[in-house]
Amino acid sequence: MITLLIVLALVSVVATLAGAVPATVADVAEAGAWLAFAVLCLRVARREGLACAAVSVWRGLAVAGFFFTTSSLLRLGTDGEKTPPVAAAIAATAVTTVGIAVAGWVMIRYPLEVRGPPRIRMRLDLATVMAAFVLLAWYQCLPGGELPGNPAQLVANVLACGLALLAVFGAIKLLLGGAAPFTLTAGVILGAGVLIGSWSLFNMLTVEPGEAPLIEAGQLACAFLLSIAARMQYLKMHDDPTGVTRRAAPAYSRLPYLAVIGTQALLVTELALEGLTLRGWGVVIGTVVVSMLVMLRQNLAFLDNAALLKRLKASMGDLRRHEERFRSLVQHASDLTLLVGADGTVRFASPALWELLGVDPQEAAGRPIGEVLRPEDVPAARRLLDEVIASPGADIRRPLRVHHADGSSRWLEAMATNRLDDPSVGGVIINVRDVTEARVLEEQLRHQATHDPLTGLPNRVLLNEQALRLRQEPRQPGRHEAVLMLDLDDFKEVNDLLGHQAGDSMLIVVADRLRESVRPTDVVARLGGDEFVVLLAGTTTDGAVATARRILDALRRPVHVDGCQVDAGASVGVAIGSADELDALMRAADMAMYQAKRDPSGDRVRVVDRTAQGGTFPAARAPA
Structure with missing residues (x-):
């Protein structure tokens, strides 16, 4: 349809300029163009998605188009007369005036996008x-x-x-x-049509008789351009259903x-x-x-x-x-705040740096972080910095063990935040808190939970953890784990005769001798009372028996408690197998221990080997 309108406009304007058509035909063409404009404006106003404010404008333009159509029909056949009827001319002028007033009113009523004081300006x-x-x-x-x-x-x-x-x-x-009720293309065509129409009206009564076709052609061009603009608005709304042109309102204007x-x-x-x-x-x-x-x-x-x-x-x-x-807050906070660049240079350090590390914060600024920390603390800090730099916007929390300038060690909790992309920061923010006391307390609580309070030996909890660690380590061919279960002979008599305090002192001496009798990689634990267990890692049957006899030899040495000499003899049950079956080994070692305790020959070591063909065998006397 847009092509048809353009063709009709060109044909009508050219024919009118050439005088090839009577004035009546030109009037009919102009009335048709105005009617097309009114109908097309109504179609735009009814288009789904059109902004509410724009609907009112296009409806008003449609009404104005009907008035312009009426005005053209009133002038129909009068353009060629030397003295056109006064009534027809007045009526046409009045109707045109009403049409212009309607179009102007809807433009004035169109709401502005600006709000508040800028709206007044x-x-x-x-x-x-x-x-x-x-x-x-x-x-x-x-x-x-x-x-x-x-x-x-x-x-x-x-x-x-x-x-x-x-x-x-x-x-x-x-x-x-910053807003108009039409698309940019439709707005440009509308403006061109209005300007041409203004020119034709202004010169309507001042042109020479031979120039009348020029005025008529201008009126035709105005009507057709406005019709083309309405059709173009309808087509452009496929891309933007709102049908509104928006642009940022300028902060100021030079037009005034x-x-x-x-x-x-x-x-x-x-x-x-x-x-x-x-x-x-x-x-x-x-x-x-x-x-x-x-x-x-x-x-x-x-x-x-x-x-x-x-x-x-x-x-x-x-x-x-x-x-x-x-x-x-920063100056008096106990927590340390650091701002570190991507290259590792300290850009800012709060005064807490002196309390935590004994480093002057003013001297730290501008220096690489590797020069602020002690050499042994740099790798951990460097890993934290590399990790947070590789994760833009991330927050990473890590514990760090560092050293004060006086040589003492501190446990710190560091929270690193990547703000390299923030122009106002441009670095990594590291908030550091001293958690040394909490860490020491945590270690104390863990030690209490995993060690015997009397002897300081590991308890069953830590023994299980060590067994789990052994399961995860690679096995050596021909090597196994062994559990040595032992308890002291006649320990109850020591408690009854000398008292529990003397018994406790005796247990402490026994614990020390057990530690001295095994390798650093072995675990000595107290299960309770006078029962002890030794977990040997990577050993053999001969090695386990040798350890058991070495323990017995150590315990045969007299123990002096409260001025009295006490013998600390013991019976030992040895179970050889895998750490995967720790509970089974302990049961087997416990049974072997009681058999050794009842052995009339006086041999206090019995062995259960669970590695031979994967079977379970009765406890046997250990070779001498």
């Missing part, structure tokens, strides 16, 4: 520019400086200027307000100042050429109005600037207070 700018154009329209309406003798010419001039001002108003509102310059120049020209005619007085009044609007706008700008400066001063005061509060 924008309206003043718009009023200033439009006042300058009204002044220009006044100047054009009175070409001789006074009112034209032909009232019809005055009416035509007013209508033409009104139509032109309508186009200017839409363009200026779009420039200043250009309006002042233009009106001042027009005033000087009018006074120099014609003096204070009716048109000249109108130019003077218009210039004063434009100047007063600009002064009012400037006064608002001064008030806005004063309010802005006041808010800025208050904001700067708040910022200073926040900065002082933040500096006070």
Whole structure:
């Protein structure tokens, strides 16, 4: 359809300019074009997705199009007459005036995108520019400086200027307000059509008789261009259903100042050429109005600037207070705050650095972190920094063990946050807290949970953990694990005769001798009372028996408790097997121990070998 409209427009305009068609045919074509414009505007207004504010505009343009259609029909057949009927001319002019008024009203009523105080400033700018154009329209309406003798010419001039001002108003509102109820392509075509229509109206009664086709062609071009714009709006809404053109409203506009310059120049020209005619007085009044609007706008700008400066001063005061509060918090915080660049250079260090590491924070700034820490602490810090740099925006928490300048060690908890992409930071923020006391307490609690409080030996919990570790280690061919279970002979008599304190002292001595009798990799644990267990890793049957006899030899040495000599004999059960079956080994060793205790021959070592063909065998006497 858009192609058809363009073809009809070209044919009609060219034929009218060439005088190839009667005036009546041109009037019919113009009425058809205006009717097409009205119908197409209604289709746009009914299009789904169109913004609500734009719906009102396009409906109003459709109503204006019907008025323009009526005006063309009223002029039908009168253009060729030398003295057209006065009634028809007045009616056509009145209908055209109503159409222009409707179109202007919907443009004025279109809401602005700007809100608040900027809306007032924008309206003043718009009023200033439009006042300058009204002044220009006044100047054009009175070409001789006074009112034209032909009232019809005055009416035509007013209508033409009104139509032109309508186009200017839409363009200026779009420039200043940032929104228009049409797409950019449709807006450009609409503006071109309105300007051509304004020109034809303005010159309707001043052209020579031979130039009448030119005016008629202008009116045809106006009607067809507006129809093409409405169709283009409908088609462009496939891409943007809202049908609205939006652009960022400018922070300020130079148009009001250009309006002042233009009106001042027009005033000087009018006074120099014609003096204070009716048109000249109108130019003077218009210039004063434009100047007063600009002064009012400037006064608002001064008030806005004063309010802005006041808010800025208050904001700067708040910022200073926040900065002082933040500096006070950082300066007196026990936690350390570091800002480290991607290259590892310390950009900022809070005073807590002196308390934590004994390093002056001012000396640390600008130095690589490797020079701030002791050499043995650098690898862990470097790993933390590399990890957080590789993860933009990430927060990584790690425990670090570092050394103070005095040589003491500290446990720290470091939280590193990658803010390299933040222009206001541009580095890695590391918040460090001293958790040495908590770590020591944690280690103490763990030691209490995994060790016997009397002898300091591991308990069953730690024994199980060591067995689990052995399961995860690679096995050596021909090597196995062994469990040695032993308890002291006649320990109850020691408690009964000498007291429990003497018994406890004896247990402490036994624990020390057990530790001395095994390898550093072996585990000696106390199960409770006078029962002890030894876990041997990577041993053989002969090696386990040798260890058991070495323990017995150590325990045969007399023990002196509270001035009394006590013998600490024991019986040992040995079970050879795998750490995967620790419970089974302990049961087997326990049974072997009781068999050794009851052996009439006095041999206090019995062995159960669970490695031979994977079987389970009775306890046997250990080879001497």
